[in-house]
Amino acid sequence: MSIAPISKSGPFTHTTSSVPKTMLTVLLALVPATAFDAYLFGWPGILLFAVTVGACVAVEAGCLALAGLPMKAALGDYSAVLTGWLLAMSLPPWAPWWTGVLGAVFAIALAKHTFGGLGQNLFNPAMVARVALLVSFPVVMTAWVMPHPLFSAGAPGFSDAVAITFGGNLPDSVSAASALGYVKTELSRGIPVTQSMAHVPDLMDMALGLRAGSMGETSAILILAGGLFLMARRIISWHIPLGMMGALFLMGTLFHMLDPARYTDGMFHLMSGATFLGAFFIATDYVTSPVSKPGQLVFGIGCGVLTWVIRTYAGYPEGMAFAVLLMNSLTPIIDQYTRPRAFGRSRKGEPLPLEGK
Amino acid sequence: MKLFPIRGGIHPDYRKELSSEKAIVALPLPELLYIPLQQHIGAPAEALVQAGELVKKGQLIARSQGGISAPQHAPTSGRIKAVTDIPAPHPSGLPQPTIILEPDGKDEWTDLPEPIADPLNADPQMIRERVAQAGIVGMGGAAFPSAVKLDLGTRYKLEFLLLNGAECEPYLTCDDRVMREHADEVIDGARIMAHTLGVKKIVIAIEQNKPQALAAMTGAAFTFSEVDVVGVPVQYPMGSERHLVQAITGRETPAKKLTADIGVVVHNVATARAVHQAVRFGRPLLSRVVTVSGGAVREPNNIEAPIGARVADLVALCGGFSGEPASLVNGGPMMGQPLPGLEAPVVKGMSGVLALTAGEVNEQPAGPCIRCGACVAICPCGLVPVEMAAFIRKDNFDVAAQLGVMDCVSCGSCSWACPSHIPLVHYFNYAKGMINAQERERRKNERIKLLAEAHNARMEKLAVAAEAKRAAVAARKANLAAATGEEKVEA
Ligand code: SF4
Numbered sequence: 001m002s003i004a005p006i007s008k009s010g011p012f013t014h015t016t017s018s019v020p021k022t023m024l025t026v027l028l029a030l031v032p033a034t035a036f037d038a039y040l041f042g043w044p045g046i047l048l049f050a051v052t053v054g055a056c057v058a059v060e061a062g063c064l065a066l067a068g069l070p071m072k073a074a075l076g077d078y079s080a081v082l083t084g085w086l087l088a089m090s091l092p093p094w095a096p097w098w099t100g101v102l103g104a105v106f107a108i109a110l111a112k113h114t115f116g117g118l119g120q121n122l123f124n125p126a127m128v129a130r131v132a133l134l135v136s137f138p139v140v141m142t143a144w145v146m147p148h149p150l151f152s153a154g155a156p157g158f159s160d161a162v163a164i165t166f167g168g169n170l171p172d173s174v175s176a177a178s179a180l181g182y183v184k185t186e187l188s189r190g191i192p193v194t195q196s197m198a199h200v201p202d203l204m205d206m207a208l209g210l211r212a213g214s215m216g217e218t219s220a221i222l223i224l225a226g227g228l229f230l231m232a233r234r235i236i237s238w239h240i241p242l243g244m245m246g247a248l249f250l251m252g253t254l255f256h257m258l259d260p261a262r263y264t265d266g267m268f269h270l271m272s273g274a275t276f277l278g279a280f281f282i283a284t285d286y287v288t289s290p291v292s293k294p295g296q297l298v299f300g301i302g303c304g305v306l307t308w309v310i311r312t313y314a315g316y317p318e319g320m321a322f323a324v325l326l327m328n329s330l331t332p333i334i335d336q337y338t339r340p341r342a343f344g345r346s347r348k349g350e351p352l353p354l355e356g357k
Numbered sequence: 358m359k360l361f362p363i364r365g366g367i368h369p370d371y372r373k374e375l376s377s378e379k380a381i382v383a384l385p386l387p388e389l390l391y392i393p394l395q396q397h398i399g400a401p402a403e404a405l406v407q408a409g410e411l412v413k414k415g416q417l418i419a420r421s422q423g424g425i426s427a428p429q430h431a432p433t434s435g436r437i438k439a440v441t442d443i444p445a446p447h448p449s450g451l452p453q454p455t456i457i458l459e460p461d462g463k464d465e466w467t468d469l470p471e472p473i474a475d476p477l478n479a480d481p482q483m484i485r486e487r488v489a490q491a492g493i494v495g496m497g498g499a500a501f502p503s504a505v506k507l508d509l510g511t512r513y514k515l516e517f518l519l520l521n522g523a524e525c526e527p528y529l530t531c532d533d534r535v536m537r538e539h540a541d542e543v544i545d546g547a548r549i550m551a552h553t554l555g556v557k558k559i560v561i562a563i564e565q566n567k568p569q570a571l572a573a574m575t576g577a578a579f580t581f582s583e584v585d586v587v588g589v590p591v592q593y594p595m596g597s598e599r600h601l602v603q604a605i606t607g608r609e610t611p612a613k614k615l616t617a618d619i620g621v622v623v624h625n626v627a628t629a630r631a632v633h634q635a636v637r638f639g640r641p642l643l644s645r646v647v648t649v650s651g652g653a654v655r656e657p658n659n660i661e662a663p664i665g666a667r668v669a670d671l672v673a674l675c676g677g678f679s680g681e682p683a684s685l686v687n688g689g690p691m692m693g694q695p696l697p698g699l700e701a702p703v704v705k706g707m708s709g710v711l712a713l714t715a716g717e718v719n720e721q722p723a724g725p726c727i728r729c730g731a732c733v734a735i736c737p738c739g740l741v742p743v744e745m746a747a748f749i750r751k752d753n754f755d756v757a758a759q760l761g762v763m764d765c766v767s768c769g770s771c772s773w774a775c776p777s778h779i780p781l782v783h784y785f786n787y788a789k790g791m792i793n794a795q796e797r798e799r800r801k802n803e804r805i806k807l808l809a810e811a812h813n814a815r816m817e818k819l820a821v822a823a824e825a826k827r828a829a830v831a832a833r834k835a836n837l838a839a840a841t842g843e844e845k846v847e848a
């Protein structure tokens with residue numbers, strides 16, 4: 001008789017989902033918005049996007065090589081592509097090439113691999129990179145441009161684009177403030193929100209993306225569509241996006257009602273900045289958000305409230321990245337306090353009492 | 358009937374259609390039967406026969422030992438070839454004492470015990486004894502001696518008997534077929550069991566993906582007002598005892614308690630059929646229905662096989678393999694055990710034999726945890742598998758225990774759902790083993806400590822006694838000396 005001892009436990013069937021499939025689905029959800037952005041911002045945007053994603057993959061490969069880890073499985077999970085993609089979408093589209101490369105080093109080498117690689121990082125790599133860049137290079141990182149759709153009059157051709165992205169020749173005239181930044185600057189000059197709001201694009205234009213901003217904030221509707229697609233595919237659940245947008249909207253609406261001259265309204269908060277990108281694609285990052293649904297709801301609400309607070313009171317008009325990083329640091333604690341109740345036990349972990357005894 | 362939701366769960370690829378329309382066929386008597394002495398939870402049976410002995414069908418060949426055990430009977434008439442150690446259908450593949458029977462082909466019955474007349478009015482103790490003598494164990498896979506579970510009525514206040522026909526494991530269709538083809542026997546067995554437990558009510562729960570079984574059972578139960586046949590949602594692991602009780606009653610069995618503590622005893626449908634046969638006809642448990650299925654099996658089937666038939670015999674009846682199976686499984690794909698090989702015999706708790714292709718198993722190398730939370734969302738026990746696994750990886754069993762690893766029912770949902778294919782259940786089984794071992798070790802140390810203390814106390818007592826003795830001797834000497842001194846003085 002030939003019977004080899006086997007010690008493997010079941011199950012002997014597995015879901016067909018996998019990490020690469022999950023990541024690819026997220027990328028797929030980003031494609032429409034990204035394509036539209038590429039159209040809006042033309043060649044410079046496309047070049048920066050390519051540089052950023054390419055740099056992230058290169059840095060990932062470098063880190064893996066340094067750590068002596070197998071390359072194929074880790075690169076094949078598309079997590080570095082996703083990080084690069086999200087980072088590119090949060091940069092000013094006409095920013096110079098080195099922001100993408102430096103961002104890749106911050107995101108992949110510092111925020112991810114020093115923590116031990118995929119799944120081990122506490123902070124969202126793309127947001128670490130964005131914040132580090134913003135703090136180090138505030139001017140470059142806030143040089144937003146109005147959309148210059150491909151093939152439209154005044155849009156940079158490919159060679160102009162190379163000059164912009166690789167030569168740092170950003171034409172002065174095109175730079176424009178993002179809506180959030182504009183309102184903030186005006187407010188600091190004593191101009192009430194009620195007045196400055198007249199000069200920001202109306203909500204419809206903001207939703208469609210006809211305004212200055214990062215790639216991720218200029219295509220709100222397509223980002224929303226992508227987010228809903230991810231929800232339908234059960235890659236993400238409603239808890240973080242709804243918690244975050246709900247909190248942001250409620251805070252905005254509430255304070256706007258109290259003092260319309262000081263505070264922008266809830267709808268404006270939802271439509272401006274990269275709120276949708278943040279709510280559906282960034283705050284929902286598996287690794288850096290809580291694992292239980294109640295925890296995710298708490299996390300989302302925290303992100304929403306903090307985004308509002310930072311946008312409203314702090315020096316940076318774009319609060320989302322900071323808010324997400326702050327909440328990332330709370331994730332372990334949220335996880336600890338939002339564990340589900342175990343079957344047959346009370347919240348405290350004691351066995352349930354027998355009824356009637 | 359109003360049903361209650363259960364937490365989490367998954368919807369794996371059920372693939373029951375491979376065998377669900379195949380009527381139960383009897384396995385032709387194989388050349389040899391290998392009957393392990395331990396087919397159940399508890400103490401192994403003790404062999405009563407020796408090589409060369411002739412036995413009749415249904416004859417007792419190994420008797421139960423102790424309170425939790427079950428006897429074995431000859432599944433057919435023939436000659437005992439040997440009583441020896443052969444590998445059992447256990448993942449370890451370790452040899453176990455086994456009776457090898459060579460059928461003579463006559464299939465001659467021994468004198469069976471008299472049927473119990475009017476069992477629904479008989480003394481419950483008599484029925485329990487009959488069930489114990491018939492060697493019936495839980496046939497859903499747990500293989501716990503059924504008579505012990507039928508005794509719960511004497512110690513708990515019970516409300517109803519819950520007959521588990523959920524069959525929530527993918528691929529398995531043996532209970533489905535038993536319910537479709539032998540609904541009357543199942544219902545009769547259930548009524549006998551309810552009487553034995555001292556309960557009036559019977560609920561039979563069947564997952565809704567078995568409409569014919571539901572119809573057959575509803576029809577068979579029609580005349581019995583105390584029997585409720587209920588379709589429950591298709592949601593793995595609906596057939597887990599505690600979860601099924603929760604789905605039916607809304608009540609949660611407290612940790613470390615039995616479902617009997619909240620008034621419900623759960624038995625499997627095939628067990629009910631076995632009880633029917635033991636009580637009505639005096640027949641011991643000699644065979645069971647096994648689903649042989651999986652993508653690597655040429656013609657999946659439901660086979661009524663004598664206990665001790667080798668898995669290879671069953672596979673042969675199904676036309677053999679159509680390809681090299683990636684996994685051989687004893688039971689369902691979620692909670693089954695790896696089958697050490699085709700030579701393993703059919704045992705009483707074996708509900709299925711699966712030969713799965715690599716595509717069906719979809720085993721992938723484990724990747725890093727991406728904290729997706731899938732395992733947390735689906736755990737029917739409300740545990741946090743990702744966290745427990747992280748601590749177990751660091752050999753930190755104390756924290757894993759605090760996080761509830763001992764409450765894990767090893768349903769496999771988390772491993773199934775993990776996109777990184779982390780073998781979470783494997784970790785938990787490992788941790789449970791370690792924690793149990795630590796617990797045993799702790800108890801042993803405690804016992805040693807107690808023994809040592811007792812020894813020390815005894816020694817101390819002895820020492821004190823010796824001291825006292827010495828003191829007494831000394832005192833006597835002193836007295837003596839004093840006396841002599843006095844004498845001297847006196848002298
Ligand atoms: S399902 Fe797997 S990858 Fe997801 S959190 Fe659980 S262990 Fe981690």
Ligand code: SF4
Pocket residue numbers: 735736737738739740742764765766767768769770771772781782785
């Ligand atoms: S195997 Fe254990 S931890 Fe995993 S889902 Fe089932 S009960 Fe939960």
